[in-house]
Amino acid sequence: MKVVLQHLTKRFPNRNKKGPDVIAVNDFTFEIPDGKLIGLLGPSGCGKSTTLNLISGLEAPTSGQIFFGDDDVTKLPPENRGVGLVFQNYALYPHLTVRQNILFPLQNLKGEQKLSKEVMLRKAEEAARLVQIEPLLDRKPSEMSGGQQQRVAIARALVKMPRVLLLDEPLSNLDARLRLQTREEIRRIQRETGITTIFVTHDQEEAMSISDLIVVMKEGVVHQIGKPQDVYDHPVNLFVAKFLGTPPINVFHGSVRSGVLMLGDDAILRVKGVDDREVYVGIRPEGFILDENGPLCCRTRAVEVMGRDTSVVSAHPAAVSETIRSIIPSEDRVEVGKDQVRFAVKPFKLHLFDAQTEESIPFEAV
């Protein structure tokens, strides 16, 4: 089922009655293709959960429309939309067993949709099989781990075969190892069922790793939509560049002077197609190459050996933050104790942004 959001806007009245309305979602227009897994990504309070609530019908939009396929569902109550919703804290009914929890949505069906007991039980077992919790059907939620509870929550959301599956921060309450496991699980379940799935997260790694498309939001506004790798490689503005990637991108004050990109006194790169101007320069941690004659001269602060690669923490006068972090292959030995380190820069890991608007500036490295 394809999901279309048209000029979706949600305002909340300000807590302080005299203040202006809070715009949680601002003019969100996007078509979610059928059968894809979409990650809504953004920092806390960016309106991603509100967007999810609007799609589920738990909240009504101030303006704009929502379509599931060709159906306009904007005015439909949640139960008639055919959505499954999974919560951060699972929201499993603690007094019911896993089986009863999964059966719950089916037992709500009335009239023509009403199912016989056998059919309900079979459907519940199918859903349990899909998320691989069959042996736990008679347990109470409190007797299960967080990851298992999350699977039950997904099974409960899937048992009615919703048109759209919505996951609100599904992994935030899990520990690191379970998070990895569960996110692959979500990917697998989504692939097997083919249900259009939208999930909300503030963890960019989570979103990048399993989404077909990611939507980066900030303060109610969509900044960029695209395939994870495209968004990572071509961020439209400084915010998106900073939000994606761990460790985060290193940002410098820089300037372009007659086709040469300057970071402080260091001439980093010859660029074509950019007028002389002040810019922000973002360089991904993996964009540095250890080079004795490299143009970028930094003072070493620390070298962190990670095994697979080495992380060099250093300082540069033009950097916005106190330290910059570069990740280099562990074969390239950094001499510990030397107070200076020089880098060359991979041009495609370097991004230019306007110093005022922070929008991306296209350029060609020479």
Place this chain on the structure above:
Amino acid sequence: MEQNNRKAWLYLLPAIAFLGVFMVYPLVDVLVYSFEERFNFASQTYTGVGWYNYAHVLRDPYFLQAVKNTFILVIITVPLSTGLALLISLGLNSIKPLRQAYQTVFFLPYVTNTLAVGLVFMILFKKTAYSDGMINLLIEAFGGEAVDFIDGPYWAKMLVMCLYTVWVVMPFKILILTSALASVNQDYYKAARVDGTSKWRIFTRITLPMISPMIFYLVITGFIGAFKAYSDEVAIFGTDLNVAGMNTIVGYVYDMLYGNSGGYPSYASAAALILFVIVFTITVINLMISKKAT
């Protein structure tokens, strides 16, 4: 270790001494009194040891009346007040405007003195030389016949008593239940809404189980409190409860000790222990049911 133990006992001493003198000793004393026949307080003498006091109390028509009154009061007021409190809490929980104002109104009886509340009920129900009381005026306005609620037939007095008790005990229950309802995670309701759960099903399958520990707490403490009823009766019917036929078990105990017909600590002790056994049994049953339910 030894040193520490001694220190621990030292720290506990004030509490233990206090509890010992004012709780453990009297409790044991009551038990002893209840088995001493014809115990005389002044001379501290008695004629024998046995079940005589219990036999006497259980044959005393005043005591039997008190037991009957207490049981009627308990059986009517505990379910009624808990149910009403639940309804009102649900109502309070689902409105936004004026919630604070309503909460204050519902909570007023809790902070109002028992005797002051009694006075209000007098105005409502008491027949005097000048007025039949407000309720009677209402009944007459609708063409009914005035009833003497305070000195009249038994059912009328019991009705006033139940109303009064329900009204007095409800605020605390509303307070507990509104906070219990507010503490239920909203995500459960969101999940239920997305699944198209009907209001009634949400109430019976989600809300009630979620707040059931609090409901059991209220029922158990409600039973105990209602069995100990006394001051509310005094507030309405005065101190001569036996004459009014509205005595309670605790009232009987008090009368046996200090009332006009008092001076019988043995009978009072026996009655108090009978009350204890009743309350204990009911509480154990309650706990067993609540364990099974949760």
